[in-house]
Amino acid sequence: MTLAPLGVVVVTYNAADVILDCLETLLGAAAADGAALRVVVVDNASTDGTPAVIRDWAAGRVPYVAPDDLPFAHLPVAKPLPLGSAAIPGGARCEVAPLTLIETGSNGGFAAGVNIGLAHLASDPGIERFWVLNPDSAVPAGTPAAFATRDPGPFSLMGGRVIYLDAPDKIQIDGGLLDRRTGVTHNSNQFCPPDVPPPDPAALDFITGASMVASRAFYEAVGPMSEDYFLYYEEVDWALRRGDLPLAYCPGGIVYHRAGSAIGSQAVNRPASPFSLYFIHRARMRFVRRFFPASLPLAFAFSLAKAGQLALKGYRREAGTLLLASLNRPPPAHVRIMLSDDAARRAIPEHIGKS
Template identity: 60%
Template structure:
């Protein structure tokens, strides 16, 4: 229908076979909105692409996870679902699969999806969403229609909740210490529902797990910076917004399985060496780029963090933090997670 709002969705996948169908099925159940979904696959080494093709063709039945934290009805399909961005009978949503051919990192995948979406003049808002997320049926419409500031907005966030503990918030918006580069999560582990909405003026960035970019912002800031490979690209991107403010959508709730592919930290486990290397390398790279006066303090933080990990019995993790912060090459264990071509991009 002509009055149905349109929202672009950019999803970067890498070895996401265990989560991507949950994400897509929940998106297809979105009501009151027409979604233009572009999946950019970063040369997954698992069967992500084959699974998507089988699912779209009706050869793979979808089973909703038993612990899904909200109710939804998977979309009924009477025919195959095209993965070329064309319309599917009976569905207002469209999906396109793009194979990038190489794992160029999170931002590279997102940028590939955004470039395709930008060609559609109907799309003015671009929702960057992690594949290990599930979304209630009214979330997409909330993002499509949320009233931002009168002069427009750069990036809009909502509430990201832990999938496995859906009464706990993961992040309501990001904060930044400009002397150490350490980021924080507003309302982290706060109650959902129940925690008050954050003030967008308290935010330094919007989490890359779920953020909506305006077309005006992308025109101002350009593509997401790709040289981080993982982590800090969304923090850097937010600082490129000029006069455009950040915004918050109260109805933009997403349930996130944190760190399924790269081993990000959760309240129950430390980050993997792979995650730690890119996070702390990115933090120092970010500080050198935007707040060089804080680099010495940022390095002191790294020493303290490494010592904390060593004292807790995580020697590999502790030395990884130091190596990353000092710009040293990663360990063979970290490099082994990436293909030779991806290593050229990452290191």
């Protein structure tokens, strides 16, 4: 079995409580598999000390203790680990190291962080595939080798099975489906047991950004992710620009995910936070406007129906937030307060100075 060199991009924002589970299991799994990884952590100006946590862990100053709910056996990683650093684009060029931390100094959103990591890894011509992985993920042995195996042939984006870490008997997503009438996305096989058959990749519309492998051919042909969504729909937009390169599915590419740990995305038995609702519905309408403008009336009708559903369940603040986002209005105060001034300039530039 021949394994392709695999670059990994992990974008962090206030991920101090989860990032070590990701890095420790990722590197432990790669060591068990014999997979050659080059990992870049891109920190979007965390305020909770995430970069310091990573440095202390890599240096061996803080021992790693696996969480009690980790649903697989973990191979400890020997410390210290060499930790490289690199300047963001425009700074001095640095060599690609096995583990690199890039501190952006600002929060430009998910896609902006991914693009910085991709640009850094792409400077190494030996890396054939780029794996975008959420920081609140845990990686079992077998997954790095599965994603690095040269089997699928030419592809654009490849995904695998993402399972809820706090409910390991339930799949979160096997790949994404898109309703072109409303812009609403759906998770293939969500809440199904992990032993269900994998999906046909030809039936999928996109690969989740929580665990997504891009081929170099796709990246060089299509370019980086669109950064104007700030959060959500970046991977859907990317997938729809893939041209003739097909999506691929890797049955052995299993990842466990603590859904919504950073921004309050919807999880098992929990509605999305107002912050998450604002950006997902703002992004949905922006996506529909870009790719399916004739569907805008139906997309807004969905917003009205969803807001009504939330209001009837007692989530009136969430319902109002959803409607403001769908109308591309400025975020309410309880959402705006969660954005630094710098992040707001990147996330909602059209609303700066408005209320």
